[in-house]
Amino acid sequence: MLDTPARAARAFEEYFAGYEQDPIQILDRTFDETGSYEEMVILRGISFESHCEHHIAPIIGRAWVAYVPDGRVVGISKLARVVQVYAKRFQIQERMTSEIASAVQKALKPKGVGVILKANHHCMSSRGVQKIGSDMVTSCMLGCFRDNPISRQEFMAMVED
C-alpha cells in the first residue's frame, strides 16, 4: 500500500523549498551604474507556481517586475528569485504582488517599482465555482510608477497578454 501521508509530505517539502529565504538578501548584490543607465529595467513574464493559503491549490502565473534605478541596478536573475521566494509561501495574489514591489523598493531604493501578476487559480477551476480559463491580474505601483502616468504607460505597454 502506498504511504500516502509520507508521499504528500515529501511533495509539499518540494513545493515549498526555499520559502524561508530573505528577499532583501537576494537583492543585496547591486552594481553602481550612476550616470550610465537611468531608464526603466523590466524583467517580463517570470513564471511562478504558488499555492493559495485557503485551499492549498496551485496558483500558476507570470510576473512582470520593473524599476527605474537611482544609481544602483541589480543582477537581473535576482528579480526572478524574489518572485520565486514569495511564490514558495502560501499566498493570496494581492499580497504577493505588493510584497515583491516592497522588497525591490526597500533593497534598491529606486525611483519607482512596478509589479504585475497574472495567474490562474486552481481553487476556482478544479474545485469550487469550477471556471476554467480566467486569469487574475494584480498590480502594485510605487514611486514614479504611481505618480507619473508616462512611466506607468511605458511599463504597461511592455506587459504583453
Ligand SMILES: Nc1nc2c(ncn2[C@@H]2O[C@H](COP(=O)(O)OP(=O)(O)OP(=O)(O)O)[C@@H](O)[C@H]2O)c(=O)[nH]1
Ligand atoms: N542587470 C543585469 N544583470 C545581468 C546582466 N547580465 C547578467 N546579469 C546578472 O548578473 C548577476 C550576476 O550575479 P552573480 O551573483 O555573480 O551570479 P549568480 O550568483 O550566478 O546569480 P544567479 O544567476 O542568480 O545564480 C546575475 O543576477 C545575472 O542574472 C545584465 O545585462 N544586466
